[in-house]
Amino acid sequence: MRVATTGSAVPVGAGQGLGAVPGLPATLTETLTSVLIFLGDRVYKIKKTADLGFLDFRTRDARLAACQAEVELNRRLAPDVYLGVADISGPDGTVFDHMVVMRRLPADRRLSALVTAGNDVTGPLRAIARLLADFHARCSTSPEITEAGSAATLRSLWDEVLRSVEPYLGPVLDTTTIDTVRHLAERYVEGREPLLRERQRDGRIRDGHGDLLADDIYCLDDGPRILDCLEFDRRLRVGDVLADVAFLAMDLERLGRADLSRFLLDQYRAYTAVTHPLSLESLYIAYRAFVMCRIACTQYAQGSAAAAAEARALASLALASLRRGRVRLVLVGGTPESGRSALAADLAEAEGWTVLRAESVARELNHLPRTDPDGARDGTHDHTHDHTHDGRRDAADDAVYSELLRRAGTAVERGESVVIDASWARRHDRQRAAALARSTATDLVQLRCAPPEPVLAGRSVAQAGPGFDLSALTGHEYTFHTDPWPEAKTLEHGPTPTDILRAARRATR
Template sequence: MDASAAADPPPPGPPVVVETHSALIFLWGDEAHKVRKSVDLGFLDNTTVGARGEQSRREVELNSRLAPDVYRGVLEVRGPDGEVIDHVVRMRRLPARRSLASLVRLRAEGGPGGGDTDIVVGLTEVARQIARLHAAGPRSEEIDAAGTPAAVAGLWTRSLAHLRRLDVGRDAPEIVDDIEALATDYLRGRGPLLESRVADGRIVDGHGDLLAADVYLLDDGPRVIDCLEFDDRLRYGDAVLDIGFLAMDLDASAARDLAVVLLGAYREASGDDAPPSLVHHYIGYRALVRSKVTAIRAEQAADGDGGRGDARRALELADLAVDSLLRARVRLVLVGGVSGSGKSTLAAPLAEALGAELLRSDVVRSDVVRAQAAPRSDRYSEAAVGAVYTEMLARAAASLALGRSVVLDATWLEPRRRAEAETVAADTHAELVEISCTAPRDELVRRITERARGGTDPSEATIEVLDGQLARPAAWPEAIHVDTAELDVRDREAVRRWAERELGPLPWA
């Protein structure tokens, strides 16, 4: 709820009425009064006076955690016989021009008051406030249960089923199907990740409904209002699910850079290093929730222009859910090729673009040799090479299960090694991406020679090793082939653009 949708300062005259899918807010003078609708939305039933009273009291109690000076209490509305017939939440009216939503719009329009610096400072403090809310909140088995794999899958199931029953869902079933398929694919392999989040205490009693319209960046600090009060269980969930709601709203408002600021500040304040895949997964879920709520509002508005606009917006939010889930994909990426082909030079910026862990066979080989105390002459025996690939894939499997994409930098010239990687990807429900780096032989020779002269790279490949590899070429039809003499793999932005073209949407969180 935006408790200040009218102009500021408030003009004299009659109140301004703002309508949401579940309430009416009357704005007059320096106060806002909220009256709940007598509606049953499936996830919210306020058809009785008692229910509306309870939700009003809970609203004041819960929002006092973040905005104690905004919520002034609950008023009773009585009929002629003195019987309570409804309840009104009394609030301090906040300046509309200082809402985060207004500031983001002003920034986009280039208007005064939308300066990036002020917004960044305010958003950083919002992230700190939410981190403190999460840290200070209660802990219980019921709260922890909201972060289990079954509970998270249930969130998707219920929201998708609700959207399918609405006009927007019926008009665009293919989008709903895409959301369901992508969310389900992600969750299949992420049991260890979700269980680790519970064990690490990352399941919280949060705000539950963080939107830019309900965040106010005031001179004396932010005020965050209108948390979800009608069902405690809907406030329970992963901390990233909570802060991800506001990140989603900023992204949907073409302010992705501010979403990055918010998430970075929250990570610093909370110490929560959640993998990018989980952040995007939960951003996708929040986009689905807003799509559903906007679709409900579209049906309430019937055939007016507002209804058609809300229906379009609901579809845009559903598209955002698909986009976020595509960015959430967990990938096992093989970057291979003969010595000097540029695979290591490509692998590093590619891992950065994917938010992935990078494992180099040359580095892992040193670890394996140290652990086994093997003689130097045995470093490239068949058994030693097999041990390196086995160790790389074991490390990759552990990271993939925890939602972290992995880039594996090795030659991958033998089909059986690639088959082993395919098995790991299947077992961890990760997407396998295979990339083969190539370059003309004279360029390969030049690179190996320069690398040896520099003496800082862990690779021990020589021109003799290169010629041996070239003499035993093996087809790699599944791979994306990239000529590293044409693509400047030292240019991180060029690599990111190439990856976006070849692999689709990349993580930004």
């Protein structure tokens, strides 16, 4: 048996480290696609003779091609680990199989082991994020590769992975969970085609790693080594670079460390200096979780009873990520005194969403002062102050809401959730917002802020003037004059300032 290494062929049975090494016991490990033999300071990886649907290694030529591709691809990130491909020969010298030969790395330096042990891995994760940012900048791309980031390709990938788990619905996976995953994934892709096209134009679709897992990353003193690039299916390897790093982010979540997942993604964003919506991270985390769910289902079919629980956990992780990544259009309405502007700002800050203000847009369009003569601080007609529908004022209101919705549409199509702070007193404006949400597959949330009682009373007296009978104001006209708004959830001010914010956050879930 001989090993083909760069520039020469070296006998496997000769050379330093190829026999037993003190402290490194010989072991054998089996994965879904390979058998790994740990011997001395070497690892010998043999592809299984198997057809798993998403790969077919039944012929020796297929296994040889996979071994060669694995070495070539993995040398992009770990050139000193992947030593070459060896022929496996019989006693008569006939070659009957092949294997990848690797340098053995210390198991206790695996990222997964460090995370599980509770070690501080922020330094290694920072180094990994930097390495991946540099790696992705160097990865190849082409018109064919770029197509892998299209909405059509993403739909196809989701459809394929979801159909692959259908035989396991019932015994392993919950049908309702899988149906909801399908609905949310399809809905996100349907409404985000402008975002996906933008990622394609910007060159973010590359031939990356495809299988970034914490088990396959070693945190060494001289930097991380990232192993086990996906070699058997190029379709699963090429794609958005964010989908690549999202695989590791998903795996950190699977290990119970959502905080480290967030840290990794933030570091990657910083090193690439490229902005992207958090919702796109969530989509790719969900997809990677479901790819692993499919693998767990296959392992269950091969006789691993424990794989069923793992498949369910991964499906739940995918569902939670898709729910977290839903794009929302939130209307926050009410009178200026209701505190709606403060609530809109607090909600946007708490969730990391974009806030648009009618007052600001009105000033931009009409050069209005901060408070108009009628007291409507958002620059639109405050129907609480008078009930006339002056044509000029209605036209100004139409312009403000049109611009608000235009900006909101641009944002939600690019995966950003938006909070719009305006009175939303007219049914017509709310209907336009609902139409925008439908056309962009965006969740519409409608919130109406009720004014605090002391504000109501003080405002009414001030308007009425001395000697006015406050009891003459009753019901709807007294509290808030608006077109009926049954779709809105009315938020009352609680004993503490944060009560209404908590209620608003619950309403957007």
